[in-house]
Amino acid sequence: MIEAAIVDGASSWAVFRRIVLPLSAAPLLTLAVVNMLWVWNELLIALVFLQDDSKRTLMVGITGFQNRYNLDVPVIMSGLTLATLPILAFYLFGQRFFVRGLVSGAVKGE
Secondary structure, eight states: OHHHHHTOOOHHHHHIIIIIHHHHHHHHHHHHHHHHHHHHHHHHHHHHHHOOGGOOOOHHHHTTTBSSSSSHHHHHHHHHHHHHHHHHHHHHHHHHHHHHHHHTTSSSOO
């Protein structure tokens, strides 16, 4: 496709914008989703680098409710429930795209 666009007289920018970028949309979206989930669930980097309590992430705050002698299970579970809400909302928003991607390769009429 790239060679055909070049033969048709497309510039490098047009080839990138009209061929490469649309073909790269699905992998870039997958990379963004995986990276977002990794950052959302990250504990160690936030624990080491964020020293101010007002800037700590939710996962660091949840681990603050457990120590050697005490484990506050109801508070931890409610915090984890709050932590899953954005991921659940993201899934519900993108569910139609997942279904569309799964159904697009199906054979029709047989």
